[in-house]
Amino acid sequence: MLEISEDLLGLLAAMPGGGLLLDTDGVIRFSTSDAAARLGHRPADLEGRALSAIAQDCSPGLAEAMTAALRSSGEARLRLLPRMDGAGGELLALRLRAVRRGPAGRAIALLVVVQTQAEAMRRFLELNERLVSVEREAARRLRAEARLAEQLAWTRVVLNSIGDAVLTTDRLGQVTWMNPVAEQLTGWTREMASGLPLARVFHILNEATRQPVADPVQCCLAQGRIVGLANHTVLISRDGREYGIEDSAAPIRDDQGELHGVVLVFHDVTEQRRLAGELNYRASHDGLTGAVNRVEFEQRLTQRLAEHRLTGGNDALLFIDLDQFKLVNDSAGHAVGDRLLRQLAQLIDDCLPREAPALLARIGGDEFAVLIENDNPALDLARRTAARICDEVGGYRLVHAGRRFKVGASIGLVPLDRRWPNEAALMHAADSACYAAKQDGGNRVRPWCDEDASLQLLRSAAKWVHRIEEAIESGRFVLFAQRIQPAQGHDAGLHAEVLLRMLDTDGSLILPGAFLPAAERFHLAPLIDRWVLPAVLTWLGLQSERLNAITLLSMNVSGQSLGDRIFRGFALDLLEAASPLLRSRLCLEITETAAVSQPIEAARFIDDVRRLGVRVALDDFGAGASAFAYLKRLRVDYLKIDGQYVRGLLSDPLDEATVRCFIDVARAIGARAIAEFVEDERTSQRLTEFGIDFLQGYLFARPVPLADLESLLEEAARSREQQRDVSGPA
Template identity: 35%
Template sequence: MNDATTVLLIEDDPADAKLIQEALTDMEDGRFHVELVTCLADALRRLNEERVEVILLDMTLPDSQGIEAFDQVAQATPDSLILVLSGAGSEETARQAVQRGAHEHLAKAHLDAHWLPRTLRCVIERENARNALRNSEERFRTICDASPLGIFVSDAQDSCVYTNAAYGEISGLTHEQALGTNWSSAIHPEDRQRVLDEWRAAPTGHASIHAEVRFLRSDESIVWTRLNVAPMLDRTSSRGHVQTVENITARKTAEFQLRIAEDALFEEKERAQVTLNSIGDAVLCTDLLCKVTYMNPVAEVMTGWGYEEALGRPLTEVFQIISGTTRQAADNPAQRAINEDKTAGLPMDCVLVRRDGIESPIEDSTAPIHDRDGRVVGAVIVFQDVSASRSMAQKMFHLAQHDCLTGLPNRVLLTERLSQAIGRANRYGKQAALLFLDIDYFKHINDSLGHAVGDKLLQAVGARLAACVRATDTVCRQGGDEFVILLSEIERPQDVAYVAETLRTKLAVPHVIGEHELHVTLSIGISVYPDDGSDVDVLMQNADTAMYHAKADGRNSYQFFTADMNSLAVQRLFVESSLRRALKQNEFVLHYQPKINLDSGFMTGAEALIRWHDPDLGLISPAQFVPVAEECGLIVPIGRWVMREACRQIQAWLDAGLHVVPVAVNISALEFRREDFLEDIALILKETGVAPRYLELELTESILMQDAESSAAVLVAIKAMGMRLAIDDFGTGYSSLSYLKRFPIDALKIDQSFVREITTNADDATIVNAVIGMGKNLKQKIIAEGVETAEQLALLQTQKCDEGQGFLFSPPLVADDFAKLLTTNFSRRQESSNTYTL
């Protein structure tokens, strides 16, 4: 079928609107696409945007009443089909609208799902037929007026009903003068009798006449013409005659002129035949006995019958139609059209059985054929193969319910299946569960490796998820990197926990996408029906909320929804909005914590640590807002601000003549994976004027190992720019020694969780010692974080740790206080003092 017809429904009554929408959109062929507006203003705006084929107009609207509504719509879209809807008491207004040009009047009380679509189809087909007829008449007049031959058309009484311009030039008669005259009146009296004798000699006037005659014009001038008079036959009776007149006065010979006319006529005939053969639909005609009288080439192909073979055969033999559902023979549409004298059609599921047995679904329209007296003389069937359109409709239906990238169900289908699962759970006393899944740090992969790799990863994740659940469950791609799994029937919540663990285990196996080996983890939120919600929207929202809590708890985990999470979700939104305000109003500040050489006691560097100075809450530590910033993407502009502010402050200290130590800045995963990360750093260094040797970048193992190959390339570029690199929180993440050896790292920072228990936990002491040894072998500096006691310091010195950072030496300081520390450090270096008290 062709594309769906757009129907603009202008109706403010919800019940009527729903009835009409359901009647038109529930059709299996998808013939109509309904758009609803409830007031005239909205309708006029919609019509101003794009033409609409069909308009259903209720003239009782909130912002317009009566015939005025129709007038405005008709003025806005004169080419659309307008059908007015009337209720009780508005029939007269509807009749006025029809008188003013409305194409149909429909009573609301008589609308239903059966008649409304059929009525619309009939109106559309009727209007198409009218347009075709008007176009045909216009083409006929245009062709005739452009013809060099004079044309004189007479009715059955031989009175003129039409002449073209050429005839007027030849005969000297205007169109008005010629109307009503006899076809022979313009012929010279000396030739007229000869032509009339030949005319009368023809049997019942049906034979054509060809003669060379003179025309006598009103100014007494004579024009020699080649006259052809032919009857217009309707089977056995004549409907009049067509006279063509050729001016041969200026021609050298009548024979030459006749050949030109014959060639022109032949060309016209050929064009007409080509046009008929190129019609895309199959056309088949019958007589009153439903015997075949005509087939076009398309009908021959579709039925398997040649025209000559089919001629005179019963329609049911040539046009074999069966029901696609029952496989029984369908009713003869031609017989029904003839008997009822109206357009008929086949049921929607009919199949045409070709002569060789091949079947194809078809759609048809059958209409009665009338003679000039209005009597039915046969029927014409116009039909087409709809295999492709029905296949496309099925594909479109599938696409409407499935994700185009992964092929998984989308939210539309998930919502439908979740509603069904809730119904079954109610009937059988079961439970249903939703698992809302988000791929951790997926945006980093997209930003660093491109969307092509990201798309392939989504496909691989979707396939792996689908393999982990039952056939009765549903894996849906929600959008982006979010998936939702519906467990349609569970006995207890523990079943969901088992599935979540399975998903985490299966997803822990690296995904090989091209040349990249990608490690993927999931944050999973779980809601269970009926405990966590009684409808689809609530269950989805609560699973989403639980997923955010899984992310907040460090990712790569799952969380069941609890009532407390709603208040925490509200709090998270508040923090997010406050962070946006803080960025705009410059509420962030940097504190600087020194790094100390454990052998000399001198300060060798510092770490820039962000703090948020909220005007109401005061100073807020990063642990309270950085996770939210990472989730909502604000960590990128915040990280850019930290780097710029640190560089600005370094240059300010240098300009003040201080002996500055390198300052480390923490880099988030989102920042590191951005395509313009290196360009941003270069721009900040250029704008602030800071030499790269004063800047150190700290990244975690997890960030670097998400795509080790890509990370290595970026790290090499950073080193080439002259900056130092350190791995922060070393030992808490996953890393590969082979890659660690390849990374151009200057320092490893032992996570404070190991340092905290170094004097009381033998395992932690062993880990620290191992990291120090590994760093020494790799020629990397080792920095211990979170040094708070003299005992910790002593043990680190014993194990030959290079540097330390923590409250034992100094808490993070504001810029002015840190400047004093820089001065003190320089003085002590001058004095070569070896003390750890700052």
């Protein structure tokens, strides 16, 4: 007997269209009202009857369907079954399924669902529509997944191809993925790093302090925003190599804004930092010696002065000028001079104290400076350091081509304290003290003292610096000229020397003896010459027809300008731009001292300007040399005999012999001789007897403004007439 549970009965009652429950023999044991009605009976009429007996006239395939349902785990269908009441021809559909005991147990009953054909069709259509919908959704999902897979593959290709390193973490800061560049920089493969804390894979330090740097991923997770890496960060790879890096960490969020992890992007800037460091080093250091340069040193002085105004202190400044260096440079060449500067810079650096901060700088040329910090009030450390530098530099010998060169170090020592308004005043004081040490004989230390008379004199000379610069800027230099008298009466036209005057603020004239020494001391002479040369050329260019009446107009070029490569280039460019006629009227006077001390530069410059048609005079001849061998290398047009010999000509036999000798030397080298400081007739007559070519002095003319050309020409004409009257007809 089939036992029917309450659950099974409830399931039958809930079926759309109703259902029957048959035993394995095909006898109906239960029927719902709907199922019985569709079969044309009441439920009580069906129970106990065989289903085949009810449907025997129209459904011969029922037995086979029941057998199939009982034997399989699937469903058997019988689609065309007429209603049993004969009231119409509406078709029925039976669906048969076995009821089994357990998942793989034997069949204990048959469940039959009774539906009209329309209901079955409707259900079929519903199921079909659901199937189509499912298929469409599956196809959509497949396409989306394909697109996502394609995008993911493309993203991976891009991330694997870019030059930046990319690394991702989860919300716990553990590595989830990294591209090949990240693998290369960290030294970890993706498989090795996956799941590890970032700090273990991404080991970063501060480049200068070597202290750990804050983890950018943890900062990003904590703040929920993009976070950049601290400056000067280095990445230590797994194999110990270091890379300078820059990076940023950005949060990974979904569409709802939930944080899922962090993407870290970083790149190698090791080479950029190296180049930037090299550029910074070059900008702040001297390329020849490796010491800091003047700009960097002055910035450090300014910083220390500011600190002293707030807190006080006892720093010291040493200003060092090498003695006799120019002799080495001129005698052995610039390459040897550069080698000497490098060696002396190292020597000075070795003398610096180790117990206190000290900074060496090359100020320019053969000048150095040292800043010693945290000394005692008496500056004992600075004094000992300066004395040691003098001893070491003074004892050094440079050997080149069989010659031994000796140099020294003149040092000015100045306390760095609140008295100095700025670094310029401090440097000027140190320079003045250094100059005083050089004037005392060199290779010694001269401390600064406010009451020192010689230093006060230097400070007074330094005041001219501002006045000279202001005169150049405001056009307060004035050109004068002193006529030069031909001695033998055969030189027509005006011969004159250009002289410089400064116009003071009150309108008075300042003679060059007041400001030129200061200009030479503070290296302003080239600036003055850069003003004078264009002014003279401009004046000559404005003379037009009167230019034929001018035979010679000479101007002085300082020794500093001669040694200044920039000035020499400036002068040559200016002269090349002038006309040949104008250049033929110009003569440049170079002192003998400058020519002897700078033989290479002097010879090259003289040859260059004479090639352009400009004449050259050797000024103050006899004042700077004891031998004339250097004249073999210098092709000059005039020798101007130094005035000390001319003044003593009548009273000192040695001066007379010297002047005769100089005139003979001029003739021997094909030059013409000019005597300066001729102030009386007897001296003029004696010089003329010696065969002098030109005479210059107050006896013939006093300096007048160059603009007053008419008076100069008239004066030259009167002088020639007087000379003809004295000498008589030819």
